[in-house]
Amino acid sequence: MTNSSFLSPSRWLGDAPQIRRDVLAGIVVALALIPEAIGFSIIAGVDPRVGLYASVAIAMVIAFTGGRSGMISAATAAVAVLVGPLVREHGVEYLFAATLLMGVFQIVAGLVRLDLLMQFVSRSVITGFVNALAILIFMAQLPQLTGVGWETYAMVAGGLGIIYLFPRLTTAVPSPLVAILVLSALSIWLNLPVNTVGDMGKLPDGLPFFALPQVPLTLETLQIIAPYSLTMAAVGLLESLLTAQIVDDMTDTESDKRRECAGQGGANIVAGLFGGMGGCAMIGQSVINVTSGGRGRLSTFVAGAFLLFLLAVLGPWVGRIPMPALVAVMIMVSIGTFSWNSIPNLRRHPPTSSIVMVATVVVVVVTHDLSLGVLTGVLLSGIFFAGKVRRMFSVERTSDGDTGMVLYKVRGEIFFASVDRFTRAFQAEDGRPVTIDVSRAHFWDISGVGALDKIIARLRRDGSEVNVIGYNEASADIVDRFAMHDKTGFELGAVPH
Structure with missing residues (x-):
């Protein structure tokens, strides 16, 4: 292979049709990231810009450092729920420091090959994880569907109609993007009484800037942030590796999970240095990206870069995007994520496999903790396997x-x-x-x-x-x-x- 072919943009970006698909898919993901990042910031008890800047930094960096092309990483609920006590007791600067240390732990995890632990996660656990996440994604939309007028339901129904019917006309443009643009235009033109992105929280009006966390460089600081960082790193890697496996299955391709571990670490370090919180892979946005045609690293980079463009240049217009349009997209993600074959398989598969799958779903949905659900599934799988071997x-x-x-x-x-x-x-x-x-x-x-x-x-x-x-x-x-x-x-x- 010549140097010119190695450096050729087509080697890294794909052919022209795939470049177009990656760009359009990245735009859809960027629009869907905004309310999610704001919501996760509220969960963590920080300003919305912390989640939004984290999503920008993580998505743009992981596009280069990650081991799974086409997968979206950004600020996530799985990490946000862990840092609330740290922010309340010590302030947001300690969150930035904990995010830096989280990244270091993840790089170390990649070096010592902790990604190999995924070999002990059974298919039943992965199916349960996927189904539970689909249920949680749908449940997260319910606040936008309660106590609202008929206009909201009509827009959600219209959005779903566009999403599922538009591909029959053409697949040149992702149908979720068409739904968002059409519903936004109708909402603004008719001044419909529906919730908008701006109602979720104040959007930042400037660019993120580089700054070291303003915390004392002492052993006491390390003792405060280390437990949070270690937990964030473990949960982030667990969700990222599971999501990478799911995208592998969706695209029938392989990923470098060791590189993904280290890449997540590098992305979180950059996020901490630019005023962001920790994050990891997002199965919902990854499904949006893949179903919209995104396959390459360009789609992930565009998601982060276009999100930055939206915040810095089009902030006022972004704030007017109707939430029903994004709810329709997330419902589509929920429907597409759920493994519908797993329901009839409950009777066809061995009882132990079905028990593991159902237990994983129940624990995740009840606790809203993905790591607890996966841990439950892995432990049950181990117990059932030991029992089976014991009888041999x-x-x-x-x-x-x-x-x-x-x-x-x-x-x-x-x-x-x-x-x-x-x-x-x-x-x-x-x-x-x-x-x-x-x-x-x-x-x-x-x-x-x-x-x-x-x-x-x-x-x-x-x-x-x-x-x-x-x-x-x-x-x-x-x-x-x-x-x-x-x-x-x-x-x-x-x-x-």
Whole structure:
């Protein structure tokens, strides 16, 4: 490959049609980001500009540093709910400092490959996460649909009609963008009595500027912000990696999740330096971007850059965008995000998988905490998996009537969940020689090794000569390191630890 082709804009931006799709998708996302960022600022107890500036900085930086093209990152509720106590007790400058440290933690997470933990998140957990988020997105629109006039409902219905019917005419322009523009024009022209973006909070009237957080550089400051930063970093990475997996599935492409971890860290550091709060990937805006045709990094960058343009140049006009138009877009996102196949699959899939999915949804919806829901799903998946493997185990006893020798053939996995059945499968042999064949078994942990010690000690105490044969290489290694039954100082009557 020549240097000229490597530096070619088409390598990074795509062909002309994709550039157009990315730009238009980014514009749609920017418009949808405004009320979200303002709402998240209110949750965190800070000025709206803190959330808006964070969204600008994070989106523009992650376009270059992230590992998942086409995914949108900005200020999010998942992070905003964590920082309220910090802002109330110590002020917004400590929030900026915590955001910087959050970014450092995320860069470290990328370096030590914490992204590999995603391998332990089952498909049932991801489906539950997606469904719960779709429900939360819809629930977040309800305040805009209660205590309002018929005009609001008519505009939402009209917006949904445009969103779903306009693509039948043409897909050259994203239908959500058409819905926002048409409904905004009608609202302004007819002066309709509906809520607007300006009603959500005061929009900033200037550009963000670089500034270090005005906090004392002391150990006490570190002790104050570190717990918040660590929690923000963990929640932000969890939501970002799950969202990256969802976008992978939607686009049938792969992402670099290690780079995404470090990229999120760099984006949050920049956000903290420009007066913003922490953020992470947003599944709602990512779905808007992908369904609007955005696939490349340009769409993410345009979302941040156009949001900055809107705030700096078109602020008064942005404030007049009717909320029903954005509500229609978010309802479309909610409908498109929910995995409708998961409902009939409740009967087709194994009961344990369905329980994990439903539990994840219920915990997230009840607590509004995505991390708690995912943690619940992962723990349940682990418990059900351990229970399943525990049942893949058997011990067969045979005896030779002539020699009196007893042979135990062990099959399956010996670990903490199966040691009880393992030990109970052996009986007193009244001094007869015993051979334990483990050639079709595998010892996974010290619990399994300890159980073997206990069995051998009990048999030898009864006068039996015990011989264990057939270790595979991995089992032999852990037994050699941790078993006590053939080591000096092992007492026949002792109960191994």
